[in-house]
Amino acid sequence: MTPLIDNSKGSERGKLGVDDAKGLHERPERHENGGNEPPLTESFAVPPSKKKRAKRRQKGKLRVLHEGTSESGAEKNNRTKKRSRKTPILTKPHDNDTVLKSAHSGASKEETRRHHNSARPPAQRVPLYAALDLGTNNCRLLIAAPTKPGHFHVVDAFSRIVRLGEGLSRTGRLNENAMERAIEALKVCRSKLDQRTIKRCRLIATEACRAAENGQWFIERAAREAGINLEIIDRETEARLAVAGCGTLVEADTDAIVVFDIGGGSSEIVLIDRSKKRSPRLAEHIIAWTSLPVGVITLAERFGGENVTKNDFENMKNYVRHLLMGFKGRDKLGALAKSPHFHLLGTSGTVTTLAGIHLELAKYDRRLIDGIWLNNDDVERMTKRLLSWNLAERIANPCIGHDRADLVLAGCAILDVIREEWPSERLRVADRGLREGILTELMSRDGAWRKRRHINDRFHLRKNRESERL
Secondary structure, X not given: OOOEEOOOOOOOOOOOOOOOOOOEEOOOOEOOOOOEOOOOOOOOOOOHHHHHHHHHHHHHXXXXXXXXXXXXXXXXXXXXXXXXXHOOOOOOOOOOOOOOOOOOOXXXXXXXXXXXXXXXXXXXXXXXXXXXXXOOOEEEEEEEEEOOOOEEEEEEEEEEEOOOOXXXXXXXXXXXXXXXXXXXXXHHHHHHHHOOOEEEEEEEEOHHHHHOXXXXXXXXXXXXXXXXXXXXXXXXXXXXXXXXXXXXXXXXXXXXXXXXXXXXXXXXXXXXXXXXXXXXXXXXXXXXXXXXXXXXXXXXXXHOOOOOOHHHHHHHHHHHHHHHOOOOOOOOOHHHHHOOOEEEEEOXXXXXXXXXXXXXXXXXXXXXXXXXXXXXXXXXXXXXXXXXXXXXXXXXXXXOHXXXXXXXXXXXXXXXXXXXXXXXXXXXXXXXXXXXXXXHHHHHHOOHHHHOOOHHHHOOOOOOOOOEEO
């Protein structure tokens, strides 16, 4: 903590003014949270009531010195008075500091400023964590710092539609154009990671790299050309991370949930039973899960996504129903799936797009979407509206755009089958997923929230609308 000068004329902090006769002492600093912190332990705070006593002691030392000199009485008295007035009360020096003997010891103001700056303790560094998710359709990055328990502060983010799985369902391989798009996006991510000091990170790839014959070759190419070492995760890990990213969107009185993530190449479905215990970690309540080998890209490529008739839409649903019948644990929730304390929770571009259309947003706004509730009538109305639109009308909608116009109805078909299997009056929309799940697990395992409770106050992190609670 930099000493402050008790100077009514307002001399600069850390510098000695000409009229600083009152001396130096330690003061509590006012922090951004409005509170006062006590002086540091390595500094002395001298109460005003003891200043006179300190000056008397100083005069006594000078008197002893006066008796041992050969100067004339007038000169001794003048020097004694001058020193008694000008000798400041000092803060305790650090081990490698030099003690200031006088406000007018001959040192320049620049030297004095450097001395005070060197006495300041080094600034604490905010620990940063990063999560990258390269999916069949999107490449997404989040960099964040843990704040108070269960929260993190988003420092940087990136998202780009790359369609890595384009053509995969037909050829079984990643094509060159798709890989080029993904590599370019990964280079941007590498640049963002290099600009920060990252404590821990996890960089994952999902269904496209899992299913492709040349998936492993692409992973090696990404490391070589973009400097990103991707980890291909299995479907169980993907399902768990999707659940972990949505934990705090589940209300306290909820007994059961079906969490689903409609991706580009696969769709994860997880059954959650909270009727017997209420652990804050939602992943601990998983009783069954599946990963269907179908997503918006693979389904649109199989049945067509640009011009979708009602018959095409039903064919999509029949295909997804057939895949879902292979999920042996789909009945495990039993009567809980019919209780009023059951609901669906969707984390994907499909449900967030439907929510944006429902709200008639002029521009997609994550803050208005994440956590919103949709009922059955809302979902059915939005699906019918999308089926009535042609490709140009879907492109013109600001919540769909060109990148999702040929995929959104395939996502609606998957969503309809999920809603038929687990009927619920309520669907909660989550604009979050694997990245948030990764960050939650990294920070939790690292003990970041135990060690740094209220880190946002300690590091004066600016509150913003990107902050998350997970």
